[in-house]
Amino acid sequence: METIKKRSECPISCSLDIFGDKWSLLIIRDMMFFNKSTYGDFLKSAEGIATNILASRLQALEENKLIEKLVHPESKAKVLYKLTQKAIDLLPVIVEIHLWAEKYFDIPTEVKILLKDAKKGKDEFIKTTTRQLKKQIAS
Amino acid sequence: METIKKRSECPISCSLDIFGDKWSLLIIRDMMFFNKSTYGDFLKSAEGIATNILASRLQALEENKLIEKLVHPESKAKVLYKLTQKAIDLLPVIVEIHLWAEKYFDIPTEVKILLKDAKKGKDEFIKTTTRQLKKQIAS
DNA sequence: TATTTGCACTTGCAAAATGCAAGCAAATTT
DNA sequence: AAATTTGCTTGCATTTTGCAAGTGCAAATA
Numbered sequence: 041m042e043t044i045k046k047r048s049e050c051p052i053s054c055s056l057d058i059f060g061d062k063w064s065l066l067i068i069r070d071m072m073f074f075n076k077s078t079y080g081d082f083l084k085s086a087e088g089i090a091t092n093i094l095a096s097r098l099q100a101l102e103e104n105k106l107i108e109k110l111v112h113p114e115s116k117a118k119v120l121y122k123l124t125q126k127a128i129d130l131l132p133v134i135v136e137i138h139l140w141a142e143k144y145f146d147i148p149t150e151v152k153i154l155l156k157d158a159k160k161g162k163d164e165f166i167k168t169t170t171r172q173l174k175k176q177i178a179s
Numbered sequence: 180m181e182t183i184k185k186r187s188e189c190p191i192s193c194s195l196d197i198f199g200d201k202w203s204l205l206i207i208r209d210m211m212f213f214n215k216s217t218y219g220d221f222l223k224s225a226e227g228i229a230t231n232i233l234a235s236r237l238q239a240l241e242e243n244k245l246i247e248k249l250v251h252p253e254s255k256a257k258v259l260y261k262l263t264q265k266a267i268d269l270l271p272v273i274v275e276i277h278l279w280a281e282k283y284f285d286i287p288t289e290v291k292i293l294l295k296d297a298k299k300g301k302d303e304f305i306k307t308t309t310r311q312l313k314k315q316i317a318s
Numbered sequence: 319t320a321t322t323t324g325c326a327c328t329t330g331c332a333a334a335a336t337g338c339a340a341g342c343a344a345a346t347t348t
Numbered sequence: 349a350a351a352t353t354t355g356c357t358t359g360c361a362t363t364t365t366g367c368a369a370g371t372g373c374a375a376a377t378a
Contacts, residue, residue, distance in 0.1 A: 080324085080325065094327090118325065118326085119326065119327095129283075136271040144268075230339095234355080251354095254345070254353095257354065257355085258355065322376085323377085324373105328371070338361090339358105339360095345355105
């Protein structure tokens with residue numbers, strides 16, 4: 041159990057501080073649903089994160105134990121980023137944000153497709169996806 | 180349905196942009212669960228938001244139709260902030276963030292108490308709370 | 319073996335956002 | 349009439365961001 045001492049004492053405040061901004065959550069989302077796992081993957085992603093910000097977010101995510109850095113099996117020049125259990129536990133949060141977003145915004149088709157199953161049976165979707173993600177990080 | 184055109188084209192990105200940072204979500208949380216409804220309430224709240232930031236967040240929340248400004252029934256000197264349906268729809272997001280936070284952080288007792296019911300039956304809790312909040316904004 | 323390419327970052331700098339303290343006008347209380 | 353409360357605004361120093369350009373290492377190519 042972590043205690044973060046900041047100017048803002050806890051509530052969700054401290055847990056939201058972990059993210060810094062939207063970028064961290066988007067990185068996790070992209071890892072969960074769009075199979076991104078390298079620096080280059082994130083850089084190329086639709087949202088257009090700046091390279092220095094990406095570096096700082098990845099570092100923060102690692103420090104907060106939401107991701108792990110591994111040597112990429114394909115090549116030593118590559119880094120493979122992997123989710124931790126702590127990050128996987130964010131799945132319900134990410135799903136709910138997307139469901140809300142779908143209600144009030146135009147979201148891209150790829151995301152809509154993803155949400156189709158989630159809307160049919162939310163609990164089932166979360167259970168299934170969690171199991172898949174766990175399997176991924178186990179290997 | 181809104182379309183936000185920013186450097187980052189959509190996903191949750193645009194919906195997260197609405198919040199700007201943690202403060203907006205905390206304001207909504209405080210309105211939902213801790214009966215805060217005036218500028219002074221938010222200023223005094225535990226997290227310690229700066230006054231200019233509070234002003235800018237309230238403005239953004241109003242522009243994004245998550246809150247409404249009304250004359251306070253007690254006095255014309257006061258402003259009463261009220262949640263919109265769009266904000267109430269964020270309840271599941273806020274609940275999930277808190278449940279995650281409780282798992283990995285030390286959260287204050289007042290929040291823990293709140294979460295007790297949510298953990299017993301999440302769907303029921305969300306349904307009941309939504310109904311309550313709707314009643315509040317109706318009056 | 320030499321060289322070019324790809325990948326994961328770092329660095330420098332201008333622009334924007336933040337935090338703090340102080341100020342301010344209108345409404346209420348004394 | 350004076351003091352206080354409420355909801356902000358303003359100025360300014362500090363921090364964070366975004367963009368462009370580099371750097372260092374590994375692997376592919378010549």
